[in-house]
Each structure stands twice: as structure tokens, then as C-alpha cells.
Amino acid sequence: MSAVHRALQTHFGFDKFRSQQQEDAVKAVLKGDRDVFVLMPTGAGKSLCYQLPALLASGITLVISPLIALIQDQVEHLKALNVPARSINSKLPSAERREILADLESESPRLKLLYITPEMVASPSFQPCLNSLCARGLLAYLAVDEAHCVSQWGHDFRPDYLKLGDLRSRLQGVPCVALTATAPKRVQEDIERSLKLRSPLVFATPVFRKNLKYDVIFRDLLPDPYVHLFAFAKEALGGNTAEKGCGIVYCRTRESCEEVAHKLTKLGILAKPYHAGLKAGDRTESQTDWMADKVPVIVATISFGMGVDKANVRFVVHWNLAKSLASYYQESGRAGRDGLPSSCRIYYSPKDRDQLNFLIRKEIARKQEKRGSEKEQDKAPILDFEAMVAFCEQEGCRHATISQFFGNQKPNCAGACDFCRDPKIVRAQLARAAALSTRTGPAQSTAPRGPFGFDPELYAGGKKGYGFERYDEEWGNEEDDSEKRKKVFGDLFKKQMSLRKGSDVAKEKFVPPDADCMLKDASSQRIPKLTVKSREHCLSLLQECLTNHRGAAELSYSSDTIDQAVEIEHEIFRASKSANLYKAAVLKRLKRKRIGAGFRGSSSLFQTAGDFLKNSQKETDKTPGDPICEEKEEVETGKAQKMKSGLATPADSSPIKAKTSTTSSLSSPSKKLTKKQQKLAEAAKDMRCISQYFGKKQVDTTQTKTGSAISEPEEEGSENRSPLPNDTDFITINSMPTDVENTSENVTAVHMSPSAEEMPNQDETPMDTEITSNQDVQGENHEPDAQQKSPKQSHEDRTPSPPVKRSRALKDIKRVTFDPVVQETQFEAVNGDTTEIKKPVTLKEAADIVVRCLDPFYKKGKFATKDLFKSFARFLSHLLTEGKTANRGQVKMEAKRLIKGFFSRIQRCESETDWKHLKVEDR
Ligand SMILES: Nc1ncnc2c1ncn2[C@@H]1O[C@H](COP(=O)(O)OP(=O)(O)OP(=O)(O)O)[C@@H](O)[C@H]1O
Numbered sequence: 076m077s078a079v080h081r082a083l084q085t086h087f088g089f090d091k092f093r094s095q096q097q098e099d100a101v102k103a104v105l106k107g108d109r110d111v112f113v114l115m116p117t118g119a120g121k122s123l124c125y126q127l128p129a130l131l132a133s134g135i136t137l138v139i140s141p142l143i144a145l146i147q148d149q150v151e152h153l154k155a156l157n158v159p160a161r162s163i164n165s166k167l168p169s170a171e172r173r174e175i176l177a178d179l180e181s182e183s184p185r186l187k188l189l190y191i192t193p194e195m196v197a198s199p200s201f202q203p204c205l206n207s208l209c210a211r212g213l214l215a216y217l218a219v220d221e222a223h224c225v226s227q228w229g230h231d232f233r234p235d236y237l238k239l240g241d242l243r244s245r246l247q248g249v250p251c252v253a254l255t256a257t258a259p260k261r262v263q264e265d266i267e268r269s270l271k272l273r274s275p276l277v278f279a280t281p282v283f284r285k286n287l288k289y290d291v292i293f294r295d296l297l298p299d300p301y302v303h304l305f306a307f308a309k310e311a312l313g314g315n316t317a318e319k320g321c322g323i324v325y326c327r328t329r330e331s332c333e334e335v336a337h338k339l340t341k342l343g344i345l346a347k348p349y350h351a352g353l354k355a356g357d358r359t360e361s362q363t364d365w366m367a368d369k370v371p372v373i374v375a376t377i378s379f380g381m382g383v384d385k386a387n388v389r390f391v392v393h394w395n396l397a398k399s400l401a402s403y404y405q406e407s408g409r410a411g412r413d414g415l416p417s418s419c420r421i422y423y424s425p426k427d428r429d430q431l432n433f434l435i436r437k438e439i440a441r442k443q444e445k446r447g448s449e450k451e452q453d454k455a456p457i458l459d460f461e462a463m464v465a466f467c468e469q470e471g472c473r474h475a476t477i478s479q480f481f482g483n484q485k486p487n488c489a490g491a492c493d494f495c496r497d498p499k500i501v502r503a504q505l506a507r508a509a510a511l512s513t514r515t516g517p518a519q520s521t522a523p524r525g526p527f528g529f530d531p532e533l534y535a536g537g538k539k540g541y542g543f544e545r546y547d548e549e550w551g552n553e554e555d556d557s558e559k560r561k562k563v564f565g566d567l568f569k570k571q572m573s574l575r576k577g578s579d580v581a582k583e584k585f586v587p588p589d590a591d592c593m594l595k596d597a598s599s600q601r602i603p604k605l606t607v608k609s610r611e612h613c614l615s616l617l618q619e620c621l622t623n624h625r626g627a628a629e630l631s632y633s634s635d636t637i638d639q640a641v642e643i644e645h646e647i648f649r650a651s652k653s654a655n656l657y658k659a660a661v662l663k664r665l666k667r668k669r670i671g672a673g674f675r676g677s678s679s680l681f682q683t684a685g686d687f688l689k690n691s692q693k694e695t696d697k698t699p700g701d702p703i704c705e706e707k708e709e710v711e712t713g714k715a716q717k718m719k720s721g722l723a724t725p726a727d728s729s730p731i732k733a734k735t736s737t738t739s740s741l742s743s744p745s746k747k748l749t750k751k752q753q754k755l756a757e758a759a760k761d762m763r764c765i766s767q768y769f770g771k772k773q774v775d776t777t778q779t780k781t782g783s784a785i786s787e788p789e790e791e792g793s794e795n796r797s798p799l800p801n802d803t804d805f806i807t808i809n810s811m812p813t814d815v816e817n818t819s820e821n822v823t824a825v826h827m828s829p830s831a832e833e834m835p836n837q838d839e840t841p842m843d844t845e846i847t848s849n850q851d852v853q854g855e856n857h858e859p860d861a862q863q864k865s866p867k868q869s870h871e872d873r874t875p876s877p878p879v880k881r882s883r884a885l886k887d888i889k890r891v892t893f894d895p896v897v898q899e900t901q902f903e904a905v906n907g908d909t910t911e912i913k914k915p916v917t918l919k920e921a922a923d924i925v926v927r928c929l930d931p932f933y934k935k936g937k938f939a940t941k942d943l944f945k946s947f948a949r950f951l952s953h954l955l956t957e958g959k960t961a962n963r964g965q966v967k968m969e970a971k972r973l974i975k976g977f978f979s980r981i982q983r984c985e986s987e988t989d990w991k992h993l994k995v996e997d998r
């Protein structure tokens with residue numbers, strides 16, 4: 076037996092080395108002629124690579140370790156083995172410190188290993204001791220544990236580790252051993268450079284594990300991802316004839332853990348969730364049941380798995396993307412530790428990618444704001460994440476990507492990944508995914524800007540580090556809507572106040588999208604002054620337009636129209652150079668669609684679901700592809716028809732529109748508008764709708780002349796001169812792009828004078844209705860807006876009113892509502908209370924109302940499936956219309972009451988039986 080093996084046995088009690096790498100590394104260190112770099116996974120036994128040589132060499136090994144806690148562990152462990160190891164640190168009692176220093180100063184110190192933090196190494200108090208050891212040639216090795224801390228690319232970067240380069244220079248002739256777990260190539264290079272390792276011998280555990288089969292499935296392309304996952308898990312576990320095996324599904328949120336576990340169990344594989352939201356007892360039970368093979372699948376956030384070493388993990392699924400390729404390798408590496416074939420799969424979704432990308436950037440920005448500066452290291456999480464995304468979106472061997480990422484040679488995959496097994500399938504999947512999304516590159520949506528791609532001013536300060544672990548725990552705990560609203564209001568208010576004080580708000584603070592923001596490129600600030608809220612509002616208009624186009628029978632508001640609207644909005648966003656051009660393009664889309672939409676050929680106020688279906692079918696036949704893009708203007712579509720078609724946007728429901736609606740439906744349902752008139756009216760509505768949301772400076776020439784309102788149109792890119800709330804962009808007539816020039820002129824005309832020529836029915840509106848509406852607007856709706864009003868606006872509100880019509884038009888125009896939900900509610904309240912009082916809602920209208928009321932619940936995961944959501948919406952719509960003649964307001968109230976009652980009794984809708992009782996009890 077060699078001296079090394081004997082020492083291994085005597086001092087550490089091990090019969091053999093754990094791996095060839097470990098033995099080779101120990102021997103290389105012992106030889107002492109070269110620096111050594113040890114790259115092995117956690118738990119592989121790296122420490123032994125310097126501890127054993129330290130015992131065999133003469134002199135002292137100085138071990139740098141980043142944390143006192145880690146040091147204490149190591150020292151305790153070595154002391155228990157009777158190895159003379161000590162540490163000098165700030166927590167050490169002074170008597171002990173004196174004792175250690177005395178030993179180190181002695182002629183032949185007893186100590187073999189001295190553990191120390193990088194801060195202590197650099198501290199003046201330690202310098203005499205260090206110099207003395209150096210001068211007397213008593214330093215055997217310099218060991219740098221957790222060497223990745225030296226790299227700015229590493230997630231644990233410690234500035235004091237950089238000083239180790241200087242130390243290294245002072246310790247000429249003392250071999251250095253750097254140790255870290257598997258690290259990306261660029262981190263390895265950084266370590267070598269920073270620690271001034273001289274052509275080190277590298278001992279690295281190869282990352283390639285041929286028993287692991289990697290693949291990526293695009294989740295959005297699947298008809299039912301849960302069924303897909305179930306089939307995969309079943310196969311990986313060996314079907315029914317399986318010997319005991321188990322699997323892990325990693326999710327980012329608590330909700331998805333619950334959801335996936337529930338689905339798998341329902342489909343036939345017992346699965347338990349594991350996340351920080353569970354009671355400690357339940358969490359432990361999930362883990363112990365899984366460890367004991369009582370439950371085959373654990374569905375967990377990434378907090379699960381630390382220290383879990385289970386050999387028979389047959390699959391590791393990532394339902395959500397990992398934050399970096401390094402993390403993914405580590406997490407997926409929990410599969411197949413027994414060496415048997417196992418599978419690692421990612422259910423990839425670009426939406427998921429965008430969300431995580433946003434979170435990562437937000438976290439970095441938080442950190443930057445906290446520290447007040449950007450640093451090189453800020454780039455690391457982005458690059459790591461981009462590597463993860465590239466892994467999913469690539470056409471190439473997955474194993475090769477991982478190996479090369481960690482600086483290993485390209486391995487012989489031999490069909491252990493989807494690409495090597497069948498590249499055609501991977502390519503086909505990518506092509507389908509590309510067709511589904513207009514997006515092409517991984518980092519496109521949040522293209523880096525500024526030195527590190529971030530504007531540190533963008534986000535609020537954070538509480539701790541990058542804290543990625545928080546993603547898995549807090550992602551699902553979003554503030555509720557009212558909180559968000561309050562925040563938006565609060566921010567606007569503050570901004571207003573600072574403007575009033577004349578403070579210099581040089582740069583608009585970008586309000587980042589909420590976590591559940593559906594916009595693509597949501598955090599992009601490419602278009603100056605275009606806010607997320609504005610975009611979201613436009614999205615909702617497009618979505619609504621699409622929904623109405625398709626019809627309530629499909630109840631498509633909830634899913635595919637959303638996706639479609641998201642695509643259209645994004646397309647407009649990408650193609651627009653300025654906020655005004657963006658808005659004009661949205662307007663154009665809405666306008667086109669509206670003019671062509673509605674219930675063609677029908678002038679009846681009442682339409683059966685059957686008629687509706689027929690109409691929408693006709694429409695579908697006529698307009699293949701993008702329903703918004705393909706227009707067919709129909710001159711004969713009457714106002715009443717349009718109103719009835721359910722194209723009710725917030726502005727559609729405005730008093731002006733309500734009035735028009737009433738009169739048209741009461742007095743002249745068959746009255747035809749000329750094509751131009753119709754365009755004018757529609758443009759007016761659309762413009763008002765968008766403008767109201769954008770909180771525009773609506774230019775009314777009367778106002779302009781009297782100087783009581785905004786006197787100058789805002790110019791593109793100019794600073795805010797307006798005292799109006801600044802969440803907003805401004806549509807002004809002068810700055811409207813040429814392609815909507817006619818429209819904007821007409822808008823002016825309508826706003827200036829909603830005369831009979833443009834809106835022929837208005838004159839027929841009874842005055843009392845008008846006044847009532849106006850009072851409603853003031854009485855019910857001013858309150859929420861109060862904070863946002865500028866002094867000027869308030870002043871205007873107090874000035875004597877012009878004639879009623881104009882006064883009301885101006886009220887609408889000046890109204891600044893930042894929250895589309897609030898706005899919508901307000902307008903609907905007006906609408907319901909006054910103008911449509913006698914008009915019974917159709918099934919389709921009821922469906923619109925129901926879907927809108929129900930949508931927030933769906934988004935909060937209150938429905939087990941989308942189908943359940945649709946089904947429930949359908950059920951409620953029928954319930955609310957069958958044998959009843961209620962108006963919109965009543966239907967809405969009733970819908971809200973039913974939904975509220977429903978969810979007060981159940982946590983989550985799991986099946987159709989959940990609402991069976993509704994008819995009996997609640998109606
Ligand atoms: N040759 C060996 N035979 C058996 N056990 C070993 C051997 N070498 C090390 N070990 C044990 O393996 C465990 C992990 O070792 P160690 O803590 O050195 O891992 P590591 O690679 O440094 O991990 P980390 O990255 O967490 O620091 C320890 O309990 C250690 O005692």
C-alpha cells in the first residue's frame with residue numbers, strides 16, 4: 076500500500092479514493108510542481124484533494140474559504156479526525172487566537188491546516204504572521220476553496236477574493252490548489268486568471284452522463300400539456316410493471332406545483348407538491364413519502380433537492396425553465412444517480428422564458444439600485460439565463476451544449492438527446508413554435524440597453540441579493556388587483572405632486588409590467604413615452620374587438636383571442652417608431668375591424684344564439700387569417716347594429732356613445748350612415764376610447780382658445796410640460812401621423828361639436844337623459860380620479876359649464892382614468908343605469924359580461940382547467956339570460972354576485988358539479 080493510501084486510511088478512514096479524479100488530484104498536489112485546479116460536483120470529495128497532501132507535506136497549508144460557518148464545519152470535522160486544523164477569524168476568543176499565533180510563530184508549528192477568510196488574509200493584523208510564515212518557508216500550499224467566489228461571473232462573487240491574486244504573487248513558490256464545483260467555462264477562465272494559476276493541472280469530473288436522456292418539449296404546442304407530462308412520467312417510471320422508481324417535477328411557483336401534482340394524481344400517478352407555502356408538516360410528509368417510495372412523483376420548487384440524494388430518480392422534469400444552464404445541469408443531474416437510464420425534460424414555453432427573463436432583470440436592477448451602481452457581475456445572471464434559453468431553442472446536441480458550457484469536450488451523445496435521436500423532430504418543433512410566435516431570438520424581447528442592458532432607475536429597490544430562490548416562492552403571490560391599482564395611483568400621485576412643485580423630473584420613470592402582464596416585450600422601453608399601462612389598454616381593446624368578432628358562442632375571450640390580440644399588439648409595437656404611431660396603428664386596426672364587424676345583414680335588436688352563430692360563421696368564412704387585419708367595410712351596417720354587436724369598449728359605453736346608442740336604437744335602427752359618416756363616428760369613438768385611456772391632452776379648440784386647457788400639442792420626445800398625469804402619452808391632433816390624419820381631423824370635429832352632421836342621432840337625445848348621465852359621471856366617477864387631476868384640470872372642472880352637450884363631451888375628454896378596469900366599470904355603470912335600461916341583454920352580451928367578470932378568477936388559477944372556465948362562463952351566461960329581461964347593469968351585478976358567492980364557497984373550481992347547485996340556490 077502506498078503512503079498516500081495509508082494516509083487516506085489512517086487519517087480519514089477511507090479505504091480508497093472516491094474517484095480516479097480525486098486520486099489523481101491528490102497525487103498532483105502532493106507532487107507540488109504545478110498549480111492544481113479541481114472542478115468536481117458538490118459532495119465529490121474535493122476537500123480531500125488538499126487535506127490529504129497537507130498532512131503529508133511539511134509546513135502549513137493555508138486554506139481560504141468564504142464563510143466562517145463553512146470554516147467551522149471543516150475545522151470541527153478535521154479536529155474530530157485528530158487532524159491539527161485551526162482557524163483564525165473574528166469570532167475566535169482572544170485566548171485561542173493567541174494560542175494559534177504562538178504556535179505559528181514557533182520554530183516548527185504543530186498546525187497543518189490554517190483556515191482563514193479572504194478578508195482576514197487581507198487584514199493588517201494578520202500580515203506579520205503571514206510574512207513570517209512566508210519568510211521562513213513554512214507555507215506548504217495555498218488552497219482556495221469555493222474558488223468561483225473570485226469570479227465576477229460567479230453568483231457568489233466576493234470582492235475580497237480578488238485580493239487573493241496579490242497574495243498569490245507574494246507566495247512565490249507555494250503551489251496553489253483552487254477548488255470549485257462544476258463551473259461554466261468563463262468562470263473557470265476567470266478563476267485561473269484572477270488567482271494567477273500557472274498552467275494548472277485541471278482535474279474535472281466530466282459533466283457528460285450518458286445514462287441521462289435530455290429533451291425539450293415546447294409546452295405551448297401541446298393540446299394538453301398535463302396529459303403529455305403524465306404519459307412521459309408513466310413511461311419513465313416504467314409503466315405498470317415498474318420496479319420502484321420516482322421522479323421530480325420542478326415548477327417555479329407554488330400554484331403550478333399544486334396544479335401539476337393535482338393533475339398527475341387525477342390522471343393516475345400519485346404526486347405530491349413541495350413548496351414553501353405548505354405547512355412544515357405537509358412539506359416534510361411530501362418529502363419523506365417520496366423518499367420512501369410511497370409517492371412516486373414530487374412536484375417541487377427548486378428549494379427541493381438540496382441534500383436529497385436519491386439514487387432511483389428516473390426522471391427530472393422542468394415544468395418551468397431553470398434560471399441558468401448551470402442550475403439546470405445541477406437540478407436535472409438529480410436523475411439517474413444509480414447509473415440507470417433516466418430522463419431529463421424541459422417543458423419549454425416562450426412565455427415562461429419572458430417572465431423569468433423579466434424577473435431576472437428586475438432583480439438585477441433592484442440590486443443595482445440598492446448599491447447605486449452597475450457592476451460587471453450584473454451581466455452574469457443574464458448570460459447564464461441566455462445559455463439556458465439557447466439550450467432549449469437550439470438545433471443541436473443537448474449534451475454537447477452542456478459539456479461545452481462547462482468547458483468539456485463534446486461528448487459522444489449516441490442518441491441520448493432528442494436532437495441526436497431525431498433532428499427532424501426537433502427542427503419541426505422549432506418551426507411550429509416559430510410559426511406560433513413572431514419572436515425569433517432568445518434575448519429579443521428584452522434587448523439589453525445601457526452598459527449592462529439595464530436602466531438602474533427602472534425598478535424599485537430590492538431587499539437582498541439576486542435572491543433567485545425567491546422566484547420560486549413569491550412568483551405566485553402577486554399583489555391583488557386592488558393593491559396594484561393602489562400602487563399605480565400612488566405612483567402617479569407622487570409624480571403629480573413633484574410636477575406641481577416644479578421639481579425637475581428629467582426622466583420619466585418607467586413603470587415595469589406586473590408579473591402577470593400579458594404583453595410581449597412588456598418591459599421594453601423602445602418606444603419613448605409608451606407606457607405598459609397604455610399598451611395593456613390597447614391590448615384589451617384589440618382583444619375585445621376580436622372577441623366580439625368571433626362571438627360569444629365560442630367564449631374565446633379567455634384564451635385564443637388573448638393570444639391573438641397579444642400577437643397583434645406586439646406586431647404593432649414592433650412596427651411603431653413612436654407612441655403616436657403606435658396608437659394610430661392600434662386605432663387603425665380597431666377601426667377596420669369595427670367597421671367591418673357586427674351582425675351583418677341584421678338590423679334586429681334581438682338575435683338568437685343560433686343567428687349569432689350563423690353570422691359569426693359567415694364572418695369566419697369571409698375573413699380567413701387575422702380577423703383584425705382583414706377588413707371588409709360594410710356601409711349598410713347601422714349604428715344600432717354596431718352597438719348591439721357588443722363592441723363595447725370603455726369608451727363605447729361613454730355617455731356620448733350611450734346617448735347615441737339609445738337614440739339610434741329607439742328612433743332609427745334602420746337609418747343608414749354614409750361610409751364617411753360611419754368612419755367619422757367610429758374614429759371618434761375609438762379615438763376617444765384610446766385618448767381617454769392615454770390621459771391625453773385632448774385638443775378642444777374652445778379650450779385652446781380660452782387658454783383654460785392645454786395650449787400646445789406635445790411634441791414627440793419633448794419633456795413633460797404638461798401638468799397632466801404622466802403615466803400617459805398624448806395623442807394630439809397635430810402630432811397624429813399622416814395615415815390617420817383624416818381621422819384625427821374628424822375627431823377634432825366631433826369633439827368640438829358633436830353635431831348632427833357627424834352624429835346625426837345626438838340631437839334626438841332627450842336632454843334629461845343627457846343630464847342624468849352627466850350627473851352620474853360626476854357623482855359616481857369623479858372620486859377615483861380625484862388624485863390624478865392636475866390643478867388645471869380641477870380648475871376647469873370648477874369653471875362654469877358650457878352648454879350641456881359640450882360640457883359633457885369635455886368631461887369625457889378631460890377625464891383621466893388610468894385603470895382600464897376602473898374606467899370600464901364607471902362607464903358601464905353609466906351605461907347600465909341610464910341608456911340601456913330598457914334593452915335586454917343578449918346571450919352574447921351576457922357572455923361578454925360574464926367572461927369579463929370571471930377572467931380575473933381564471934387568471935388567479937381558480938379554475939382547474941380552461942375548459943371548466945369556459946363551461947362555467949357558458950353556464951352563467953345562459954343562467955343570466957334565460958327567461959329574463961335584464962339590462963347590462965343588472966346582468967353584471969347578478970354575474971358578480973353569483974361569481975362572488977360561488978368562490979366564497981369553494982377555493983377552486985375543479986369540476987362541473989361545483990356549480991350545479993347555483994341554479995337552485997342562487998337564482
Ligand atoms: N475517498 C472517499 N471515500 C469516501 N468518502 C469520501 C472520500 N472522500 C471524501 N469523502 C466524503 O465525501 C463527503 C463530501 O466531501 P467534501 O465535503 O470534500 O465534498 P466537496 O466536493 O468539497 O463538496 P462541496 O462542493 O460541498 O464542498 C464528505 O463526507 C467526505 O468525508
Ligand SMILES: [Zn+2]
Pocket residue numbers: 471472473474475488489490491492493494495496
Ligand atoms: Zn445529443
